[in-house]
Amino acid sequence: MLTFIVFSPLVGALLCLLVPRRREADTRWVALAGSLVTMGASIALLVLFDKDDGGFQFLERATWVNSEGAGFKLQYLLGIDGLSVALVALTALLTVVSVLVSFGITLRQREYFFWLLVLETGILGVFTSLDLILFFIFWEVELVPMYMLISIWGTGRREYSALKFVLYTIAGSSLMLAGFLILGFEAGTFDMTELRNIEITDAIVPLNVLFALLIAAFVVKLPVFPLHTWLPDAHTDAPTAVSVMLAGVLLKMGGYGILRICITIMPAQADDWALGLAVFGAINVIYGAILTLRQVDLKRLIAYSSVSHMGYVLIGAAALGEVGLMGASLQMVTHGLITGLLFVMVGLVYDRTHTRQIPEMSGLAVRMPFLATAMVFAGLASLGLPGLAGFVAEFTVFIGAFERFEAPTLLGVVGVLLAAAYILWMIQRVFFGPTSEKWADLDAPVQWWEGAPVLVLGALILVLGVYPTWLIEVMEQGVVPISERF
Amino acid sequence: MIDWGESVQRMGPIVAVLVTAAVILIADLFPLRKRWLSVVALVGLAVSAGYAVWLLGDDERGSAFADTLVFDNFSAFFQILFAGATAAVVLASIGYSEQFRIRQGEYLALLLTGAAGMMLMASTTDLLAIYVSLELTSISLYILTAVAKNERSMEAGLKYLLTGAISSSVVLYGMAFLFGATGSTSLDGIAAGIAERYDEVEFAIILGIVFLAGGFAFKLAAIPFQMWTPDVYEGSPTPVAAFLSVGSKAAGFAMLLRVFYTALGDNEVSGDWQILIGGVAAASMIIGNLLALPQTNLKRLLGYSSIAQAGNILVGVAAISAGNDEFSIGAAGTMFFLASYAITNLGAFVAIILISGRLGSYEIKDYAGLGRRWPLPAAALALCLISLTGLPPAVGLWAKVYIFNAAAQADLWWLVLIAVGNTALAAFYYLRVVAQMYLREPDGELAEKPAVDVPLSLSVGLTALGVVAFGVMPFPLIEAAERAAEIFAA
Numbered sequence: 016m017l018t019f020i021v022f023s024p025l026v027g028a029l030l031c032l033l034v035p036r037r038r039e040a041d042t043r044w045v046a047l048a049g050s051l052v053t054m055g056a057s058i059a060l061l062v063l064f065d066k067d068d069g070g071f072q073f074l075e076r077a078t079w080v081n082s083e084g085a086g087f088k089l090q091y092l093l094g095i096d097g098l099s100v101a102l103v104a105l106t107a108l109l110t111v112v113s114v115l116v117s118f119g120i121t122l123r124q125r126e127y128f129f130w131l132l133v134l135e136t137g138i139l140g141v142f143t144s145l146d147l148i149l150f151f152i153f154w155e156v157e158l159v160p161m162y163m164l165i166s167i168w169g170t171g172r173r174e175y176s177a178l179k180f181v182l183y184t185i186a187g188s189s190l191m192l193a194g195f196l197i198l199g200f201e202a203g204t205f206d207m208t209e210l211r212n213i214e215i216t217d218a219i220v221p222l223n224v225l226f227a228l229l230i231a232a233f234v235v236k237l238p239v240f241p242l243h244t245w246l247p248d249a250h251t252d253a254p255t256a257v258s259v260m261l262a263g264v265l266l267k268m269g270g271y272g273i274l275r276i277c278i279t280i281m282p283a284q285a286d287d288w289a290l291g292l293a294v295f296g297a298i299n300v301i302y303g304a305i306l307t308l309r310q311v312d313l314k315r316l317i318a319y320s321s322v323s324h325m326g327y328v329l330i331g332a333a334a335l336g337e338v339g340l341m342g343a344s345l346q347m348v349t350h351g352l353i354t355g356l357l358f359v360m361v362g363l364v365y366d367r368t369h370t371r372q373i374p375e376m377s378g379l380a381v382r383m384p385f386l387a388t389a390m391v392f393a394g395l396a397s398l399g400l401p402g403l404a405g406f407v408a409e410f411t412v413f414i415g416a417f418e419r420f421e422a423p424t425l426l427g428v429v430g431v432l433l434a435a436a437y438i439l440w441m442i443q444r445v446f447f448g449p450t451s452e453k454w455a456d457l458d459a460p461v462q463w464w465e466g467a468p469v470l471v472l473g474a475l476i477l478v479l480g481v482y483p484t485w486l487i488e489v490m491e492q493g494v495v496p497i498s499e500r501f
Numbered sequence: 502m503i504d505w506g507e508s509v510q511r512m513g514p515i516v517a518v519l520v521t522a523a524v525i526l527i528a529d530l531f532p533l534r535k536r537w538l539s540v541v542a543l544v545g546l547a548v549s550a551g552y553a554v555w556l557l558g559d560d561e562r563g564s565a566f567a568d569t570l571v572f573d574n575f576s577a578f579f580q581i582l583f584a585g586a587t588a589a590v591v592l593a594s595i596g597y598s599e600q601f602r603i604r605q606g607e608y609l610a611l612l613l614t615g616a617a618g619m620m621l622m623a624s625t626t627d628l629l630a631i632y633v634s635l636e637l638t639s640i641s642l643y644i645l646t647a648v649a650k651n652e653r654s655m656e657a658g659l660k661y662l663l664t665g666a667i668s669s670s671v672v673l674y675g676m677a678f679l680f681g682a683t684g685s686t687s688l689d690g691i692a693a694g695i696a697e698r699y700d701e702v703e704f705a706i707i708l709g710i711v712f713l714a715g716g717f718a719f720k721l722a723a724i725p726f727q728m729w730t731p732d733v734y735e736g737s738p739t740p741v742a743a744f745l746s747v748g749s750k751a752a753g754f755a756m757l758l759r760v761f762y763t764a765l766g767d768n769e770v771s772g773d774w775q776i777l778i779g780g781v782a783a784a785s786m787i788i789g790n791l792l793a794l795p796q797t798n799l800k801r802l803l804g805y806s807s808i809a810q811a812g813n814i815l816v817g818v819a820a821i822s823a824g825n826d827e828f829s830i831g832a833a834g835t836m837f838f839l840a841s842y843a844i845t846n847l848g849a850f851v852a853i854i855l856i857s858g859r860l861g862s863y864e865i866k867d868y869a870g871l872g873r874r875w876p877l878p879a880a881a882l883a884l885c886l887i888s889l890t891g892l893p894p895a896v897g898l899w900a901k902v903y904i905f906n907a908a909a910q911a912d913l914w915w916l917v918l919i920a921v922g923n924t925a926l927a928a929f930y931y932l933r934v935v936a937q938m939y940l941r942e943p944d945g946e947l948a949e950k951p952a953v954d955v956p957l958s959l960s961v962g963l964t965a966l967g968v969v970a971f972g973v974m975p976f977p978l979i980e981a982a983e984r985a986a987e988i989f990a991a
Contacts, residue, residue, distance in 0.1 A: 079976075080899070080975055080976050080979060081976070148902060151902075152893045152898065155892050155893050155898070156893050156894075158892060159887070159892065162932070162936075163939065166936065166940050167939070167940060174936065174940060178929075178932075178936075181928065181932065182925060182928070182929060185924065185925040185928045186922075186925040189921035189922065189924045189925050190918075190921060192901075192902065192905065192921055193905065193909070193914075193917045193918055193921045196902070196905050196906045196909040196917065197909050197914065197917075199906075200906070200909050200910050219909070219912045219914050220914050
């Protein structure tokens with residue numbers, strides 16, 4: 016089942032390459048079908064998932080490389096718990112969204128959809144693999160597709176941004192590999208299901224150094240100040256669909272890794288580092304929000320707001336309690352939906368106005384009422400309006416973190432105020448005010464493939480905001496065992 | 502008393518290669534089509550590899566010529582590696598070597614004697630035999646680098662000859678110290694001598710180690726004898742550069758493992774050289790990668806990358822203390838990495854021969870837009886570069902993981918950190934070439950569709966297939982390396 020989910024996008028990707036050249040325009044249908052199959056399977060997974068049964072489910076285990084003498088046993092081990100099942104479903108959903116918003120792509124379509132679906136396989140692999148080395152491999156899979164997608168189909172300084180993304184990621188993941196090897200050697204296994212029951216007490220490097228090695232890749236990916244600079248560049252220059260994937264799920268790989276690997280396997284060191292992480296989380300929130308306020312490029316604005324929002328994940332995770340971890344996990348899912356929607360909106364606006372400079376836009380609401388409504392909705396969700404998904408997650412983070420770190424949590428709350436400021440100000444500048452002459456003859460019919468993702472994401476944000484219990488119950492199954500380590 | 506029959510039988514793979522070389526030299530006197538000579542060479546190499554596979558199956562340790570040569574899984578592993586690498590080079594040379602005109606016979610014969618020398622290097626357990634086989638390989642390669650007889654090729658040959666001669670004398674000097682200190686030229690004898698009176702002769706042993714490591718570095722293309730690498734790769738005929746980068750390096754490592762693990766593997770002594778080798782590894786990685794960054798010529802780039810990769814492999818040699826009674830993980834890692842590197846680097850070189858043969862240029866900027874123009878060769882080259890970087894789905898990833906794992910187990914964490922840091926550095930220049938092929942548009946059009954060189958395309962296809970196949974299923978290669986490493990228990 017999991018193998019099917021992880022590799023079905025890859026099959027879809029290969030099918031995309033087989034589309035004959037003269038019917039290249041039909042590639043998008045192949046890609047859509049492929050991504051829908053994966054999404055169907057992950058919905059089935061979500062339904063079949065038993066939230067009352069602890070531990071990992073749908074385990075698939077095979078020995079891949081077995082060299083016992085070398086202490087080098089490598090398993091193909093997939094499995095999910097409440098934490099990963101939600102992220103798998105999110106990934107599958109956002110891929111469908113990404114394929115849909117890419118329907119307008121005309122340049123080298125076969126390769127485009129090929130890389131997009133390969134990317135999905137890599138991300139799904141990260142969320143489902145339970146062997147450290149397998150995790151690392153899937154982690155690396157995502158590099159080449161991202162590089163290609165940004166540098167071929169991007170805009171602006173796309174090659175610079177793509178390369179920056181790759182170098183930051185490789186630097187982080189190399190350190191992660193060193194950490195995995197040292198950890199695996201000490202524990203005698205790379206199996207995460209066993210590692211969560213093992214206390215690491217000694218290693219060839221000081222344990223705190225080992226923890227730093229493990230977390231390096233994740234803080235780059237999340238991203239944490241001061242390692243965040245690749246993110247605005249990558250987002251600004253990436254095509255819409257890639258921004259959706261990047262903000263929606265790629266960043267979550269960082270948060271997921273911190274929860275699944277750093278905190279679960281080395282709880283004592285996580286405890287030592289908690290205050291530091293919380294402080295960095297607070298810096299992320301505030302610094303990201305201040306930078307967001309100053310942006311005049313619509314897409315860059317949303318990108319910086321992601322930096323700010325990911326700070327909440329870090330604060331929640333650093334609290335190390337059940338509520339805090341829960342909040343961090345919820346924030347990953349809801350931020351995926353909300354920012355995914357925001358980037359879709361930015362893309363749709365850009366397709367019509369061909370500019371992302373906020374000062375050049377004004378009063379667009381008159382010209383594109385549907386988009387304006389959806390953008391206001393997404394914006395409200397992003398600033399944490401009660402009744403929408405973002406509020407639930409951020410509120411949980413604050414409750415969980417306040418017991419442990421008062422000051423960083425309060426700073427985080429200030430971040431919510433700043434978020435309200437930058438979102439509302441942005442909406443006011445873009446959609447309201449006098450309609451500029453320039454947009455007088457702007458005709459903006461919304462195609463079905465543009466409208467559908469907006470409606471689906473919007474509906475989910477609303478449902479999760481009003482009735483989050485179901486998602487919370489599923490995720491608890493994964494989060495509680497982690498919090499019990501403390 | 503030497504048992505000649507037994508000796509010759511054990512030497513089968515080497516004898517097969519040497520006989521083939523002789524046959525080619527004689528057949529070259531007759532007015533045959535030169536292509537037949539390549540066929541003969543390929544058949545000879547196939548026989549040799551088959552024989553080695555058969556020896557690998559029988560698992561017994563044999564020796565020849567009063568124990569100066571031994572034949573075990575270790576030597577069989579390298580014999581297969583050398584036969585395979587040489588075959589790939591021969592395939593790639595069939596079209597290329599036509600520009601040498603009448604010298605094609607000599608060219609093939611020299612490739613084969615070089616290969617035989619490499620096979621001997623992997624089998625010798627006596628300092629004198631080591632030196633002789635080292636020279637057999639080197640002399641063949643000196644001529645091969647100059648065989649194109651143009652100015653660049655001659656310059657490369659001369660440079661290679663001069664550095665080679667210096668390093669040979671350094672090796673000889675080191676051997677003299679070891680012999681003087683222990684009174685034996687056989688590796689086992691040296692080990693015994695060291696065990697007996699290490700305290701008295703420690704200084705001489707350390708001098709011997711330093712000189713040997715320095716001299717061997719020439720073959721490995723590692724610091725401090727790395728200067729020849731980019732110039733020789735750039736100047737010599739490209740198939741010869743491929744042969745140098747893979748065969749010569751692997752032979753150097755085979756010799757290094759034999760000498761350092763067998764003769765100097767004693768705990769006290771290995772403590773002395775572990776730091777030295779680790780330092781050479783770190784310096785090679787850092788310097789190789791940094792100098793590769795600004796390169797604009799693909800062959801030079803691969804030259805510097807080859808220095809950095811030598812550093813990577815040395816990480817495995819330094820990890821001597823990792824392992825157990827069955828085998829040394831460091832040695833297994835070294836061999837696995839070598840095999841992976843051989844497939845990958847050969848793949849990169851043959852793809853470059855194919856592409857640059859059509860393009861007439863080795864400049865990276867001329868590779869713009871090849872991803873669209875010639876999708877298959879460009880994909881093969883991209884795959885090999887990805888493997889050299891160590892990313893999935895290529896075999897290079899496993900090699901990297903395995904060898905870093907060995908170093909972590911040997912408590913060499915500082916070396917692991919330097920090595921992983923270098924991975925990021927290396928990604929920059931390897932992926933730059935990939936980017937050039939896929940992101941840029943070509944300048945101007947090529948007139949006509951080039952003719953397809955079938956043997957060359959075959960060797961491109963086979964190596965690329967190997968890179969992916971072992972990338973998905975690395976176990977056979979790992980197992981072979983571990984069986985070969987059974988002769989060294991940590």
